[in-house]
Structure formats: structure tokens, C-alpha cells
Amino acid sequence: MRFINYWFHLQQYIRFMVAFSSLYEERCAFTRDYNAIKTELQKLDDYDKTGIESALQGASQLVLGEWGNNIACQFVLITDGNTGVGPLSLTESFSTLNHRNASNPFPLPFAFPAKLHVVCIAPNNDPNLVKSKPLYQRLVDMTGYDGSVLIPDGNLCESTIVSMFQKLAEDMYTSFRGTLKCGNLESRVTLSPAPIPYTKLTDFDCQTNVLSELIEVCGFMPIADVGSPMAISRHLILPTSSLGKENLPLNAEIDLADEDTAEEGKVPSFCVLLHGALKVENMTALVTLGENWFGFIYSWADSKKKSNLMLTVLTPGSDAVPWLGDLNHLDSSDNLMPEQVGSFPVRPSEKRSYSQNGVELNRLRKAAISLGFLDLLNGLAYIFEQECTQLPGSAHPDCALQLTHAADVLRKTQNKDIKYVILPLITNYNSS
Amino acid sequence: MIRFFASDTVAHIMNTWSPLQQNLNHVMNGMSLLGVPPPIRSSQPPKDYSVVHGLRAAIEALGECTDLQLEKRKAMTLGDGNVKLINKCRIICITSARDNDSMKRLQEIFNNCLHAHNKAAVSSDRYLQIDHCHLVIIHTFPVNIESQVTQQPPRNISSLLTTEVYPIKAPLISNKLSSLILHHYDLASTTVTGIPMKEEQNASSSANYDVEIFHSKEAHTAILKGNAADSLAIRTIKEGLEYETVTLKWCTPRGCSASELQNCTSMYRITPVEVNSRPSLCLINFLLNGRSVMLEMPRKAGGKITSHLLASHGGEIFVHTLCTARSVLEDPPSISEGCGGRVTDYRITDFGLLIQQNRLLPIKSSYLGNLPISIPKVKARLNRHTKYWPLTISSTLIFNLKNYIDPLPSIITKEKITDEEMVQCKQVIYNLIALESKHEPLHLANVGQRSKGQKREEQYKIMWNELETLLKNNCHSENHKMVYNCLIECHKFNSDDGDKVELDQALRELDQMTKGDPEVQRASVIRATTDSPMSPPPLTSIAPPLSRNVHNRLGGIYSTPRSLYDIFTSQDKSKTRPDFAGRTGDSNVAKFNIVNIFYSIGE
Incomplete structure (x- = not known):
């Protein structure tokens, strides 16, 4: 058996590679160094078996270890069209899906947003491939998002394989081009990393939201009011030249002449103005990212104090941030009657009962009565009386009086009203 | 949402689905009104005490619509095909049975009641059918005797009903409920350790306390699925409990963390586990008063990392999971390095x-209406x-x-x-x-x-x-x-503006000349902001804007109109005829002269 299978993981422009069989092996860590990947590819050997599940498991571990569970990733599984035989085969993996427990879960769907592309280097009519294709498709479907199963167009030869990969690269790495708009002011922008569609699963359906090319400012809010809401992703907003450079090839960044960059720097850009003002005012801009989908734009600095414009993408829906209320109903105070204007944070209609107030006799009594634990009251009365007999000589005389009083009342009222409140005995010592 | 029932000779209903009754105080008050059952060796003959009354009432309650279900039901009767309603529920029953047989009978009775309810609900306007019910029975018994009921793993009694039974010693009921809650609501436990608190009696010194909180399991995904060695070090099973807790260290807040947006990947509401304990109260009040606190986890490789943020917003307390992984935004350029970054006079x-x-600003909820x-x-x-x-x-x-x-x-x-x-x-x-x-x-x-x-x-x-x-x-x-x-x-x-017309004409002609050649246009626009030190101040070089397009991307009318100097230079005459002798060298004086010559013609 000879199977050559290997993985690419492409994360923005950072990739890693895993070779797999019955076990997996990380062949190349996440890197932007293409030569390192190439070198490693040439060293790739054949292994004993095809074990796609172990490869998925390994890839998942590597991503979680390095990037956490929040960064969108793309996987490319390159295979000869085989899914393996025996206990490690994909067929076997699927047949045991329903018998998994916490210790050996199936790695799909991943714990992070991911796209899976299965690239089959096999002739179209390969009998193995015919059998494998639905299994691969199942993997892609389980991963969610819109991955793909790719097969060379026409005969299996170098040119068809190259064009297949080119098509894949174009699909995977189209950068985001959009417009940031605030009324009549606007800027052409790109987002880094490029946003991916967000899929939301509910009880009854599955909704996919695609970020609109128009990012439109609705208004502004202080950072302190916004707090730190949950974000599905964050992107740098980079203003792009509006001077007819839309159709640049992928490697444009490298080709840009210094002179061009210097000149672009001197053309006023709305993005830079917005960034400066948000930073000075300590504010964020609420923006719409699509139908009923919102985000915040603010000034963000990395560890080296390099300041940038950042977009935080909220979960779709106008209720994404509970303490901001319905985002669709935020308004300018000028548009409202004074009595209609509320303030942040928006409070839920019911107060949460997190905890009870401090320990004191009446609360204890109330709790004991609520729970029907009346023996506690007797016990407590007994403890008070004991305490009374053991008071040191230096103790305040009021102590003994109050303890005896408390013990008496606890015994007397034990079957009575819960609303009764035990009050301290008024004595010569405390009636000032 | 949770409903509470007590059962003796009848069922006592402690609360309804109304959001106003879904809180601890309401339930506690109800319980206190209930009073205490009479002593077992009472002189009177034993009454018909049974848990079945409570279970029947529970089934009925589960058939009642909550506010949300009512809304959906209305939409459905109005013919909205997109609205779907599934009524799944769980009942936790704390009782005491004689033996396995009586426990089995109890489950059968319940199953029959459930089916009977659904039959009746078909033709009812008021009640919903129950699509599935999970019945968890906690059989409790005193510490000094042995249980005659054995544990029973989840089992499907019918298509409607799954049941399980746990025999639990009386003092351990609360522990069992805690682990069940985690399981039923997909929650996890975090123990915040090292919270400095001052004692009332000894206000000058502070001692460190731990507070355990529950929240969605998802809040731990990032740290538990990350580095295996790191996650192992923070997971422990608490004494006497069945579940794991993740221990994170309180990080004394310095400065105000509210002034920046944290990279928060998820947020969930929390609740303290021991609602009556002093340390819980202390932490909760600290947060409700508007302060927030970071939680950190140690790393095997050394050092520690801030993994969570506890903060309250509008009276609700949230745990925010912060990004602890490598950032994809490594070495980003500063905004000053990109387009428009070198312009220094933005307004x-x-x-x-x-x-x-x-x-x-938000609109007060009472005015939201429609x-x-x-x-x-x-x-x-x-x-x-x-x-x-x-x-x-x-x-x-x-x-x-x-x-x-x-x-x-x-x-x-x-x-x-x-x-x-x-x-x-x-x-x-x-x-x-x-x-x-x-x-x-x-x-x-x-x-x-x-x-x-x-x-x-x-x-x-x-x-x-x-x-x-x-x-x-x-x-x-x-x-x-x-x-x-x-x-x-x-x-x-x-x-x-006698001369305005001429200038406008000149600009129009220029536009035609440069049309289709963005490079030329751009060059002139850029030059307008890169004048030599000797060029006239920018404001004097502004041409009247009347006929110009206002919505110019480059910043209003004033960057597009050009001075005659711009018009001159943008035509790039050097290609068609030799430049002035003075301009070929590095002579500032010569440039200055040219500028002034054309400037005066312009006037």
C-alpha cells in the first residue's frame, strides 16, 4: 500500500503541514517561510496507512495550541482518493460516530471556525475515488462553512493539477475590498485578516451571514459604555488607494514601489481622520456590517504602540450586546423626547438574585423557617445560652442581656410568622 | 426557566413562568409559607402524602406556555410557517421511595400522566404538548441507613420520556444538584482564588479567599483545548464533588480596564455557587459596583497569562474569555504608514x-413599543x-x-x-x-x-x-x-469673480486633457500637498469652487481645484520643450520666481 497524504493548513499567509498515517506528524510549524515548506515537502515519505481521523485530530490540536478557538482557519487535505482500510479508515470513523464519548470525540466540527478543502489527486473515474468522494463531502459538510472537494478537470496530468490548485488559491485568498462610509465621507478599505462568513446554528435552522462590502457608521459611543463585548472576529481596517489599483495581483504588496506608498501617504484619507478622532475622544463607532449585523470600530495599539483602526465583529443580530440594548433602536438624543432618552448600561427588566445580604440572626431564622429546619433555631438558642455562661468578666454587660433575649425570642417565635423581625432588647446600655 | 413544586397531600406551586417569579427570593418566600411537615409519629393517622401530586402539577406546568412560547404560538396560529415550537423539558424530583419496585411504579405513573397530558393537549388552547421529558429522580435517605433503591442510568421509558435515578444521602443533595446543573445546562465551574478580603473584625489586614462560580462551559474552551500541560495544571476535582473546577487567580485590578476594548472571544453570565457565602457576596458586590477583575492562569513554560475578565454590565455579571493564543495580527503597520498616513493636518x-x-443612546424600554x-x-x-x-x-x-x-x-x-x-x-x-x-x-x-x-x-x-x-x-x-x-x-x-469663469474654463480643459490618464491627475493632486518650501501658502492657491464636484474623495472642494502653478506643472511641459534654465539646477530662487510670475498673472 502506498499512500501519500499530507496537509496544508493555511492561516492567512501562515501555513503548517502535517503528514499522517496511523499517527500524525507535524512536518512544518506555522510559518510564512515558503521555502521551509517546500523543503519539507520534498522530504515527505510514504507511511503505513491512511488515517484521516488522526490527521484531523492532530491538525485540530495544533491549531488550538497555537491560535486558540477563535481564529478562522483553512485546511487543505491532499489525498490520492483513498480513505484507508480497517480500523483507521474513514468508513470506520463514520460508523463509530454515535458511540463516541468525551475521551475520543470525532475531531469535526472543529472547535474553531474552519473550512476544509479536500483535494484529490486521482483520475476522475478512479474506482477508489468514486467510493471516497461522498465520504470526503461528508467531512466537508461536518466541518461547516463552505469547503469543497476538488478533483482535477479532465485527465490527471501536471497542468490539470496546477490549474486545480490555482483555482483553490483564488477561492481561498480573495482579500476583502470594501468601503468604510460615514455619511458622505468614505474610504476604500481592506480588512486584515479577511473576514469569513459566519454560520449561526439555532434549534431549527442554520444561517450564514456574509460581511457586506459596505461598512457604514451609524454613530458613536464611549469605549467605557461599550465594555468588552464578545466578538466573533477582529480585523485591522487598512485604507487602500482609491486611485485605480483595485485589480492588483495577489502579491501586490511586495511589488508596490516605495514612491507610490509615499505618495499615497500624503493623500488625505477618511480612515486616518476617523482613527485620530476616535483615539482622542476615547470613542468607538457603531457600524453596520450587513442585514441586522453590527460591529465596532476603534483605535487599537499593538504591544509596540503602533496605532491602528480596528473592527470588532459582533455576533449577528441587534441583541449581540445585552448591556447596550437593541442596537437597532439606538438613537441620537436630538431625535428623541428628553423623557425617552435612556442611558448605558441597559438593565434587564428583572434584577438578578446573585446573593443574599450579610449574615445576621433574622436572615438565618428566615432561611431556617423557609427550609423547615426548625431544630436549627433551638440549637442556636442553646448556643447563645451557653455563650452567655462563658462570657469573660471583661465583657460588656449588654452582651449577656442580648444573648439571653435572642435565645428567648428564637424559642418563642419558632412556629410563627416568617415576617417577624427580632429586634435587639432595649437596655440602659444601648438606649442613648 | 425553573418551576418549583412541593408535594404532600396536594401539590404546592411555588412560582409561575412569569419572569417576576423566576428568582431566589420568590421561591424562598413560597417555601417559608409552606411551613414544616408534622412530625412522623404524630397522634393523627398518616395522611395521603405523595410525590405524585407534585409530579402531576409539574407536567401541567410544563404544558403551560411561557411568555416566549405564547408569542411563538400566536405567530403560528397567524400562519407564520417559519416559527417552530418544540417543548422539551426536564423534571428533577427529590423524593424517597421504599425500593426499586416502588421507584419503577413511580416512573410508570409519570409516563402515563405524560401521555394523558399530551392527549388532552391536542384539543386544548391553553396547554402545549410535551415533546420530550427528562425525569431525574433523586432518591434521598438518611445517612445512617442503606438505600433500598439502586442507581439507574438514563433509560428511555417511552418515546416521550427518559428517566434516571440517583440514590443520594440527605446531606449530599446539594452537591448532587450542583453536578446535575453543570451537566444539564452545559456549565462549568471556575474557582477564583486569592481574592483579598478584609475581615470586619480586623479591617487592617486582609486574608485571601476563594469563590466558585458557574458559567457556560464554552468560557473554558479556549484555555482547556489549548496547551494540554497548562490546562492540566488548572483543573482539579473539588473534595466531595463529582465535577472539575478550573482555578484561576484573581489579578488585583490596576487602572481602569474599561478604557479599552479587550479582545474578548466569548462572554457568558455567571452565578456564584454558594449564594449565601460571605466571600461570594463580597466578590459579587465588588463587581456589581462597577469594578472589573482580570483572572490569570499560570503557564508551564513560566509566567502567566490573563485569560478571563469578570465584569458586570447593567446589573448582570459576565465572564469574558480573553484571547490567549498567538495573534494573527503580528507586526501590523501603523495607520501612519498607510494611505493618508503622512497627512498631518486632519480636522x-x-x-x-x-x-x-x-x-x-438607548431609548427607555417603556417607550420602545412598536x-x-x-x-x-x-x-x-x-x-x-x-x-x-x-x-x-x-x-x-x-x-x-x-x-x-x-x-x-x-x-x-x-x-x-x-x-x-x-x-x-x-x-x-x-x-x-x-x-x-x-x-x-x-x-x-x-x-x-x-x-x-x-x-x-x-x-x-x-x-x-x-x-x-x-x-x-x-x-x-x-x-x-x-x-x-x-x-x-x-x-x-x-x-x-470676474476671473473665476476663465479659471473654471482652464480647469475643464485640463480635466479633458488628463481624462483617461489617472497617473497625471494623481500627480497634480499630490503635488498640491507637497509644495516646495517656497511655494505660496496653500490657502492662497485655492480656486473658487462653485462649479466643482463637492463629493470629492480627496477631501472636499479644496484639494481638487488647483492653482495655476499646479495647472502649469501638471501639463508637464518639460517633455515638449526645454525647461527654464533656472529650474534645471537646484535653484530655489528660480522656482520661487516662476511661482510668483504665474501667481500674479492669476490675480
Whole structure:
């Protein structure tokens, strides 16, 4: 058996590679160094078996270890069209899906947003491939998002394989081009990393939201009011030249002449103005990212104090941030009657009962009565009386009086009203 | 949502689905009214105490609509096919049975009740069918005897019912409930350790306490699925409990963490586990008072990392999971390195003002009712506020003349203006007319020495033209138009600008020449902001804007119009004939002369 299978993981422009069989092996860590990947590819050997599940498991571990569970990733599984035989085969993996427990879960769907592309280097009519294709498709479907199963167009030869990969690269790495708009002011922008569609699963359906090319400012809010809401992703907003450079090839960044960059720097850009003002005012801009989908734009600095414009993408829906209320109903105070204007944070209609107030006799009594634990009251009365007999000589005389009083009342009222409140005995010592 | 029932000879209902009754206080009050069961060796013959009454009441309650279910049901009866309703529920029953047989009977009775309910619910307007019920029975018994009921793992009694049974010693009920809660609601436990608290008796010193909280399991995903060694080190099983807790260290807050947006990947509401304990109360009050706290986890490789943030928002407490992984935004460029990054005279302060004028606020919930969404309205408002908004200080004159034109700019962008405001705007125009007639020069507020050397007549001309652009673009109502008309009537544009027509003509011709060749256009635009040190100040090089496109991406009217110098240079005559001798060398003097020559022709 000879199977050559290997993985690419492409994360923005950072990739890693895993070779797999019955076990997996990380062949190349996440890197932007293409030569390192190439070198490693040439060293790739054949292994004993095809074990796609172990490869998925390994890839998942590597991503979680390095990037956490929040960064969108793309996987490319390159295979000869085989899914393996025996206990490690994909067929076997699927047949045991329903018998998994916490210790050996199936790695799909991943714990992070991911796209899976299965690239089959096999002739179209390969009998193995015919059998494998639905299994691969199942993997892609389980991963969610819109991955793909790719097969060379026409005969299996170098040119068809190259064009297949080119098509894949174009699909995977189209950068985001959009417009940031605030009324009549606007800027052409790109987002880094490029946003991916967000899929939301509910009880009854599955909704996919695609970020609109128009990012439109609705208004502004202080950072302190916004707090730190949950974000599905964050992107740098980079203003792009509006001077007819839309159709640049992928490697444009490298080709840009210094002179061009210097000149672009001197053309006023709305993005830079917005960034400066948000930073000075300590504010964020609420923006719409699509139908009923919102985000915040603010000034963000990395560890080296390099300041940038950042977009935080909220979960779709106008209720994404509970303490901001319905985002669709935020308004300018000028548009409202004074009595209609509320303030942040928006409070839920019911107060949460997190905890009870401090320990004191009446609360204890109330709790004991609520729970029907009346023996506690007797016990407590007994403890008070004991305490009374053991008071040191230096103790305040009021102590003994109050303890005896408390013990008496606890015994007397034990079957009575819960609303009764035990009050301290008024004595010569405390009636000032 | 949770309902509570007690059962003796009848069922006692402690609360309803009403959100007002879904809290601890309400349930506790109900319990206290219930009182205590009479002693077992009572003189009276034993009454018919049974848990079945409570279970029947529970089934009935589960068939009642909650507010949300009622809403959905209404939508469905109105024929909305997109609305679906599944009524799944769980009952936790704490009781005591004699043996396995009686436990089995109890489950059968329950199953029958459930089916009977569904049968009745088919034809009922009031009750919902129950699609599935999970019955968890906790069989409790005193510590000193042995249970005659054995544990029973989850088992499907019918398509409607799954049951399981746990025999639990009486003092351990609360522990069992805690682990069940985690399982049923997909929750996890975090123990915040090392919280410094002051004792009442000993206020000068503080001791460290731990507080355990519950929250969605998801809040741990990032740290538990990350580095295996790190996650192993923070997971422990608490003594006497069945579940794991993740221990994170309290990180004494320094400064205000609210002043920046944290990279928060998820957030979930929390609850303290021991609602009555002093440390819990202390932590909860700390958070409810508006302070937030970071939690950190140690790393095997050394050091520690901030993994979570506890903070309250509007009286609710949340745990925020912070990003602990490697950032994809490694070494980002600064915004000053990109497009527009080298421009230094953006109108930051003015935009700050616009930000403050366009602050968003919530509408009080009592007024929300059926109000239409306000987002289109606020976008339209921003649109109005930016009808004419030059990006940089050097591309505008009027916005640098605040002491002369205020409050006109802030009034004119309003949707409607009162008669009084209209008069205020007109007054601004009259004042400017008066100043001009007195030959008073205009003093620029924030440009400093840039205005030096600018001729007074030129200054007024530019000011009038720009003011006209501003007003023309802000004719939102009749009163707005009256302000605009006032300007047109008071200031004669055409007769004053004899040379304007020629210049406009020149610009149009230039546009035609450069059409289809963006490089040339760009070069000229850029040159406008990269004048040599000897070129005239930018404001004097502004051409009248009347016929120019206002919505220019490069920042209002003032960056597009060019001086004659620009027109000259953008035609790039050097290619068609030799340059002046003085320009070929590095002679600043020669450049200076050329500029001045053309400048004077322009006048």
C-alpha cells in the first residue's frame, strides 16, 4: 500500500503541514517561510496507512495550541482518493460516530471556525475515488462553512493539477475590498485578516451571514459604555488607494514601489481622520456590517504602540450586546423626547438574585423557617445560652442581656410568622 | 426557566413562568409559607402524602406556555410557517421511595400522566404538548441507613420520556444538584482564588479567599483545548464533588480596564455557587459596583497569562474569555504608514465634535413599543452632518474661521431649523458682509502663520465661495433655503469673480486633457500637498469652487481645484520643450520666481 497524504493548513499567509498515517506528524510549524515548506515537502515519505481521523485530530490540536478557538482557519487535505482500510479508515470513523464519548470525540466540527478543502489527486473515474468522494463531502459538510472537494478537470496530468490548485488559491485568498462610509465621507478599505462568513446554528435552522462590502457608521459611543463585548472576529481596517489599483495581483504588496506608498501617504484619507478622532475622544463607532449585523470600530495599539483602526465583529443580530440594548433602536438624543432618552448600561427588566445580604440572626431564622429546619433555631438558642455562661468578666454587660433575649425570642417565635423581625432588647446600655 | 413544586397531600406551586417569579427570593418566600411537615409519629393517622401530586402539577406546568412560547404560538396560529415550537423539558424530583419496585411504579405513573397530558393537549388552547421529558429522580435517605433503591442510568421509558435515578444521602443533595446543573445546562465551574478580603473584625489586614462560580462551559474552551500541560495544571476535582473546577487567580485590578476594548472571544453570565457565602457576596458586590477583575492562569513554560475578565454590565455579571493564543495580527503597520498616513493636518478636533453630536443612546424600554428601528434615521443624520466636510485644515477656510461663522455650521446641518436659528445664521452672513466692507482681515483660528501673506480680498473671495458650497449642500428645509438665499442676495458672486469663469474654463480643459490618464491627475493632486518650501501658502492657491464636484474623495472642494502653478506643472511641459534654465539646477530662487510670475498673472 502506498499512500501519500499530507496537509496544508493555511492561516492567512501562515501555513503548517502535517503528514499522517496511523499517527500524525507535524512536518512544518506555522510559518510564512515558503521555502521551509517546500523543503519539507520534498522530504515527505510514504507511511503505513491512511488515517484521516488522526490527521484531523492532530491538525485540530495544533491549531488550538497555537491560535486558540477563535481564529478562522483553512485546511487543505491532499489525498490520492483513498480513505484507508480497517480500523483507521474513514468508513470506520463514520460508523463509530454515535458511540463516541468525551475521551475520543470525532475531531469535526472543529472547535474553531474552519473550512476544509479536500483535494484529490486521482483520475476522475478512479474506482477508489468514486467510493471516497461522498465520504470526503461528508467531512466537508461536518466541518461547516463552505469547503469543497476538488478533483482535477479532465485527465490527471501536471497542468490539470496546477490549474486545480490555482483555482483553490483564488477561492481561498480573495482579500476583502470594501468601503468604510460615514455619511458622505468614505474610504476604500481592506480588512486584515479577511473576514469569513459566519454560520449561526439555532434549534431549527442554520444561517450564514456574509460581511457586506459596505461598512457604514451609524454613530458613536464611549469605549467605557461599550465594555468588552464578545466578538466573533477582529480585523485591522487598512485604507487602500482609491486611485485605480483595485485589480492588483495577489502579491501586490511586495511589488508596490516605495514612491507610490509615499505618495499615497500624503493623500488625505477618511480612515486616518476617523482613527485620530476616535483615539482622542476615547470613542468607538457603531457600524453596520450587513442585514441586522453590527460591529465596532476603534483605535487599537499593538504591544509596540503602533496605532491602528480596528473592527470588532459582533455576533449577528441587534441583541449581540445585552448591556447596550437593541442596537437597532439606538438613537441620537436630538431625535428623541428628553423623557425617552435612556442611558448605558441597559438593565434587564428583572434584577438578578446573585446573593443574599450579610449574615445576621433574622436572615438565618428566615432561611431556617423557609427550609423547615426548625431544630436549627433551638440549637442556636442553646448556643447563645451557653455563650452567655462563658462570657469573660471583661465583657460588656449588654452582651449577656442580648444573648439571653435572642435565645428567648428564637424559642418563642419558632412556629410563627416568617415576617417577624427580632429586634435587639432595649437596655440602659444601648438606649442613648 | 425553573418551576418549583412541593408535594404532600396536594401539590404546592411555588412560582409561575412569569419572569417576576423566576428568582431566589420568590421561591424562598413560597417555601417559608409552606411551613414544616408534622412530625412522623404524630397522634393523627398518616395522611395521603405523595410525590405524585407534585409530579402531576409539574407536567401541567410544563404544558403551560411561557411568555416566549405564547408569542411563538400566536405567530403560528397567524400562519407564520417559519416559527417552530418544540417543548422539551426536564423534571428533577427529590423524593424517597421504599425500593426499586416502588421507584419503577413511580416512573410508570409519570409516563402515563405524560401521555394523558399530551392527549388532552391536542384539543386544548391553553396547554402545549410535551415533546420530550427528562425525569431525574433523586432518591434521598438518611445517612445512617442503606438505600433500598439502586442507581439507574438514563433509560428511555417511552418515546416521550427518559428517566434516571440517583440514590443520594440527605446531606449530599446539594452537591448532587450542583453536578446535575453543570451537566444539564452545559456549565462549568471556575474557582477564583486569592481574592483579598478584609475581615470586619480586623479591617487592617486582609486574608485571601476563594469563590466558585458557574458559567457556560464554552468560557473554558479556549484555555482547556489549548496547551494540554497548562490546562492540566488548572483543573482539579473539588473534595466531595463529582465535577472539575478550573482555578484561576484573581489579578488585583490596576487602572481602569474599561478604557479599552479587550479582545474578548466569548462572554457568558455567571452565578456564584454558594449564594449565601460571605466571600461570594463580597466578590459579587465588588463587581456589581462597577469594578472589573482580570483572572490569570499560570503557564508551564513560566509566567502567566490573563485569560478571563469578570465584569458586570447593567446589573448582570459576565465572564469574558480573553484571547490567549498567538495573534494573527503580528507586526501590523501603523495607520501612519498607510494611505493618508503622512497627512498631518486632519480636522481631528472638528471630527471629535461631530462624534459627540452623533452619540448614540438607548431609548427607555417603556417607550420602545412598536417604534421603527432608528438605524436608518441615524445614518441619514450622519449623511446630513457630512454634506460638506473637508478632511484637512488646509483644504478649508470657513472651518478655520470659527469666531466668525459659528454657530452657523452646527445649525445648518440640522434637519429642521427654527426661525430663530435661521436669523442667527443670517446674522453671521450680515456680520461677514459688514467686516468685508470695513476691510477687516479675517483672522484664522487654528492655522497660525499659514494665513500670512494672504491677501484680504482673496481671503474673502474664498470664504464666500466655500460658505456658498456649505449652504447649498445643506438646503434641508425652507428655512435652510432662506439662509442660502440670504447669502446669494447679499453677496454678488458673479460680478466679484470676474476671473473665476476663465479659471473654471482652464480647469475643464485640463480635466479633458488628463481624462483617461489617472497617473497625471494623481500627480497634480499630490503635488498640491507637497509644495516646495517656497511655494505660496496653500490657502492662497485655492480656486473658487462653485462649479466643482463637492463629493470629492480627496477631501472636499479644496484639494481638487488647483492653482495655476499646479495647472502649469501638471501639463508637464518639460517633455515638449526645454525647461527654464533656472529650474534645471537646484535653484530655489528660480522656482520661487516662476511661482510668483504665474501667481500674479492669476490675480
